[in-house]
Amino acid sequence: MGHAVEARRLEKRFTRKRSIRELLFQPFRKAEVVEALRGVDLTIREGEIFGLLGPNGAGKTTLLKILSCLVLPDEGSATIGGHPTSREQEVKPLIGLVHSDERSFYWRLSGRQNMNFFSTLYEVPRERRDGRIAELLQKVDMDDAADRPFADYSSGMKQRMSIARAMLHDPPILLMDEPTRSLDPAAALSLRRFIQDELSGRDRKTIVLATHNLHEAELLCSRIAVLMKGKVRQVGTVEEVRRWGLDTRNYELELDRWPAEAGGRFNVLSDRAWEDGRRIRIGLSGDDGLNPMLAYLLEQGVTIRGCTQVDADLEGAFARILEAE
Amino acid sequence: MIRVAAKLWAFIVRDFQQQVSYRLAFLLQIGGMFLSLGAFFFLTRMIDPNAKGLDGMNPFEWMLLGLAFQYYFSTALYAFSAKVRSEQMMGTLEAMLVSPTSTGLVIFSSAAWDFTYAGFRVLLYLGGAWLIFGISFHLENFPVLLLGIVLTLLSSVGLGMLSASFILYFKRGDPINFFLSGMTTFFGTVFFPAEQLPAFLQGVSDYLPITWSLRVVRGALLQGKGFAELQSDLAALAVLTAVLLPAGLFLSRIAIRKAKQEGSLVQY
Ligand SMILES: Nc1ncnc2c1ncn2[C@@H]1O[C@H](COP(=O)(O)OP(=O)(O)OP(=O)(O)O)[C@@H](O)[C@H]1O
Numbered sequence: 017m018g019h020a021v022e023a024r025r026l027e028k029r030f031t032r033k034r035s036i037r038e039l040l041f042q043p044f045r046k047a048e049v050v051e052a053l054r055g056v057d058l059t060i061r062e063g064e065i066f067g068l069l070g071p072n073g074a075g076k077t078t079l080l081k082i083l084s085c086l087v088l089p090d091e092g093s094a095t096i097g098g099h100p101t102s103r104e105q106e107v108k109p110l111i112g113l114v115h116s117d118e119r120s121f122y123w124r125l126s127g128r129q130n131m132n133f134f135s136t137l138y139e140v141p142r143e144r145r146d147g148r149i150a151e152l153l154q155k156v157d158m159d160d161a162a163d164r165p166f167a168d169y170s171s172g173m174k175q176r177m178s179i180a181r182a183m184l185h186d187p188p189i190l191l192m193d194e195p196t197r198s199l200d201p202a203a204a205l206s207l208r209r210f211i212q213d214e215l216s217g218r219d220r221k222t223i224v225l226a227t228h229n230l231h232e233a234e235l236l237c238s239r240i241a242v243l244m245k246g247k248v249r250q251v252g253t254v255e256e257v258r259r260w261g262l263d264t265r266n267y268e269l270e271l272d273r274w275p276a277e278a279g280g281r282f283n284v285l286s287d288r289a290w291e292d293g294r295r296i297r298i299g300l301s302g303d304d305g306l307n308p309m310l311a312y313l314l315e316q317g318v319t320i321r322g323c324t325q326v327d328a329d330l331e332g333a334f335a336r337i338l339e340a341e
Numbered sequence: 342m343i344r345v346a347a348k349l350w351a352f353i354v355r356d357f358q359q360q361v362s363y364r365l366a367f368l369l370q371i372g373g374m375f376l377s378l379g380a381f382f383f384l385t386r387m388i389d390p391n392a393k394g395l396d397g398m399n400p401f402e403w404m405l406l407g408l409a410f411q412y413y414f415s416t417a418l419y420a421f422s423a424k425v426r427s428e429q430m431m432g433t434l435e436a437m438l439v440s441p442t443s444t445g446l447v448i449f450s451s452a453a454w455d456f457t458y459a460g461f462r463v464l465l466y467l468g469g470a471w472l473i474f475g476i477s478f479h480l481e482n483f484p485v486l487l488l489g490i491v492l493t494l495l496s497s498v499g500l501g502m503l504s505a506s507f508i509l510y511f512k513r514g515d516p517i518n519f520f521l522s523g524m525t526t527f528f529g530t531v532f533f534p535a536e537q538l539p540a541f542l543q544g545v546s547d548y549l550p551i552t553w554s555l556r557v558v559r560g561a562l563l564q565g566k567g568f569a570e571l572q573s574d575l576a577a578l579a580v581l582t583a584v585l586l587p588a589g590l591f592l593s594r595i596a597i598r599k600a601k602q603e604g605s606l607v608q609y
């Protein structure tokens with residue numbers, strides 16, 4: 017499989033705009049510089065749903081804008097399907113950008129009028145235009161509402177229109193900037209299904225999805241990159257990132273009692289659970305710790321009713337990555 | 342080329358559809374236009390028809406054309422930058438710029454409707470003057486008139502692109518717009534002939550395209566002048582156009598590049 021997106025040592029600094037007032041009163045003070053990206057390397061494969069995960073201000077949007085030729089990088093380079101982003105004419109037909117901003121449409125026009133306008137900009141051939149628009153509106157389930165003014169749409173409908181627009185020219189790569197940001201849980205769920213089943217599953221699009229929602233990344237993405245303060249901290253499958261920095265495995269044991277002296281022998285993660293029930297969480301280092309522990313408990317005459325491995329969660333990984341900063 | 346024309350047309354259709362949704366505002370605008378037309382009709386009755394620089398033209402007719410074209414030039418000055426800025430705020434600029442349409446064409450086309458609409462209003466103005474005040478225009482030299490109008494259009498596009506470039510580059514452009522439209526109104530022979538100014542200021546008018554546009558249009562429409570009599574005015578207008586249009590296009594490219602570097606093109 018080829019590479020859909022590659023970024024090499026991307027750097028981007030922004031200078032904060034100074035007001036006239038500042039210019040007048042402090043003309044020689046240096047402008048404040050924000051380092052939005054500080055050397056980002058990424059390889060995104062064809063056909064995957066790749067998550068860009070990071071807190072506010074991590075640089076997700078900046079990265080997507082560089083990939084879609086809206087912002088020029090200061091250093092480094094990026095390619096889309098092998099074409100450098102400096103060649104806009106070659107790159108733009110390959111990408112569709114789904115904005116997080118639900119404005120980005122003409123509110124006084126209907127959904128269909130909007131699509132008509134953008135289809136010309138996306139160079140959909142005239143004879144295919146109406147068919148293509150109808151097909152996309154149906155795909156995102158907007159065919160009934162297509163002739164109502166855009167201003168009347170709900171956030172979920174606007175977001176679906178945004179996806180339909182990004183697909184007008186049928187690009188192989190979709191860049192999505194927090195597509196579920198302003199949606200309620202039900203709408204977010206159905207949008208995620210749509211991304212997974214339709215866009216990724218059926219249409220085989222490569223999807224780059226920026227989000228700060230760990231849960232969403234976990235559900236959707238085959239691989240993720242954790243972006244923090246303009247740097248990629250971790251890249252890998254969700255499972256790999258989840259386990260990052262963990263040299264222990266966690267187990268939940270269901271017991272009839274917990275021997276008092278055992279507390280010193282094992283790394284007890286939560287004893288609160290023990291107090292109100294019969295469960296306890298224990299962290300064991302390495303892969304081979306389980307047998308000795310069970311043997312010890314049996315030796316103490318404890319009845320073991322259950323033993324399950326507890327998944328490391330992405331949230332924990334996030335916290336560890338933040339801590340490692 | 343066909344593709345560019347199709348895109349330009351799509352912008353016009355888009356803005357027409359938006360304009361239509363403000364029907365009442367449109368009607369009120371037209372009403373207001375005719376009221377101001379009436380006001381100028383009575384105002385110009387107080388003007389001495391033999392005043393220096395009028396060249397024997399009727400003061401009302403003379404000023405009527407001045408107003409119509411001043412409107413055209415001020416549209417040019419505001420349209421590009423105002424459109425770019427408002428689309429930037431609405432987030433639609435970004436949406437257009439990710440499409441395979443060049444930034445230059447997007448900015449250029451954004452004002453296409455404003456120019457069309459301004460042209461329509463100029464026609465309405467002149468039509469209203471003809472209908473209500475019985476003013477008759479010379480149309481026998483129509484090709485010359487058309488040439489003058491095309492040059493007017495191109496030079497005003499050049500000015501508009503220049504002012505939009507300033508706005509994109511410095512991110513504050515209103516002072517420039519203000520200055521340029523003030524210059525156009527004062528020195529552009531809209532309300533009074535340059536000959537009325539103190540001698541040392543009269544030369545300023547020669548550097549403004551509107552001065553030459555108005556000489557051509559007034560000459561052709563009001564005095565029935567032909568190509569032979571207007572060729573030096575047309576040449577001056579052509580020279581200014583040849584400077585302004587490429588300069589506007591060139592500077593807008595530089596400004597767009599800088600805006601993309603700063604990330605300010607899509608983030609207000
Ligand atoms: N055009 C700009 N001018 C100045 N600063 C900018 C510009 N664009 C982004 N920044 C700054 O760069 C940093 C990264 O911003 P970016 O929008 O890429 O983050 P993000 O990960 O998308 O965050 P969020 O989750 O809030 O959307 C932020 O500190 C932001 O303020």
Ligand SMILES: [Mg+2]
Nearest residue numbers: 076077078193
């Ligand atoms: Mg963002």
